[in-house]
Amino acid sequence: MINKIGKITLYVNNQDEAKKFWTEKLNFVVKFEQPMGPNMKWLEVGPSEGEFTTFVLYDKNLMMAQNPATNVSHPSIILSTTDIENAYNKMKENGVEVGDLMNMPYGKMFSFKDQDGNEYLLREDI
Incomplete structure (x- = not known):
């Protein structure tokens, strides 16, 4: 039924800082990046271009504003x-x-x- 882990959302304080950390310090690559309105973007990073599973770097403050019931604790x-x-x-x-x-x-x-x-x-x- 389920055969892969697709995406894991990491709620971060600053998407740009998180992107820099994962790409510059851990050598991940940006797999997908696209604006999601005026103040946010959808941002996915992964260990390589060929890797299926990615981290979605999602701004925790914007998520809490959109849905206050969301648990933004770190997985x-x-x-x-x-x-x-x-x-x-x-x-x-x-x-x-x-x-x-x-x-x-x-x-x-x-x-x-x-x-x-x-x-x-x-x-x-x-």
């Missing part, structure tokens, strides 16, 4: 890599706030924060 997101040490070092070089690189019985991983202080987990797929 729990686990991203994947095949080379955790390289990803860890590259993020540190790019000025990303990273946690300790953990070597757990079920895999290596570390946490990192985006421009708004939201926390993510990067795990090595083996």
Whole structure:
């Protein structure tokens, strides 16, 4: 029935800052960007052009104004890599706030924060 995760919405304080973080510090690409009225745009980023799943970077204040009942708390997101040490070092070089690189019985991983202080987990797929 469901065979892919399509989009994950991240509610951000500033779309331009979020775009800069994901594209300049984590090497994501802009997959889609289009105005949605006078004060907002639809903005999707992903790890590559060929990747299906994207993050929609949505302005949390505009969402709360449109629908006050919307929960704009940050979702729990686990991203994947095949080379955790390289990803860890590259993020540190790019000025990303990273946690300790953990070597757990079920895999290596570390946490990192985006421009708004939201926390993510990067795990090595083996």
